[in-house]
Amino acid sequence: MNSRTPPLGDTTGLWQAVLAAAAGRCQCRGTCGKTHAKDGGRCPVVHGGYARHGAGPVSLLAAPAEPDGLLLPAHRAAALPKRELAAWCPACHDATRRTAAKAQQAASPAVEPDALFTL
Structure with missing residues (x-):
């Protein structure tokens, strides 16, 4: 069950090329926070497959x-080659994005709000 129906916006075939290069499987290697150790260090989710029961x-x-x-x-x-x-499977994509956002926020210096009045 490996349906490769492209999204409506894939007019150039880029999505299909990315999926073909990934062999239809999520390419996350643990950046989502999971080790994926049982699956050789790579997320086991396949396009068109099921991530969990139900x-x-x-x-x-x-x-x-x-x-x-x-x-x-x-x-x-969208302009990247x-x-x-x-x-990415949606779960790994979202978890990796959250982790990257937290890391970026922690690395940026805290900006103090402009004071309306100086004391």
């Missing part, structure tokens, strides 16, 4: 391969 079929995403790239604005992420993209 859930519907999973549709993989083509998104930036690097965690920091997941924080790019949509228009910049195929070599900078990876196939």
Whole structure:
């Protein structure tokens, strides 16, 4: 059950190329916080397959391969070449994006709000 029906916006075949390079499997290697140790260090989720019991079929995403790239604005992420993209299952994508956002927030210096009045 490995249906490769592309998303409506895939007019250039980029999504299909990313999925073909990934062999239809999520390319997360633990950036989501899971080790994926039982599956050789790579997420076992396959496009069109089931991530867990009771859930519907999973549709993989083509998104930036690097965690920091997941924080790019949509228009910049959409302009990335195929070599900078990876196939992600929604669970790994979301967890990696949250982790990258937290790391970015922790690394940025705290900005003090402008004071209306000086004391």
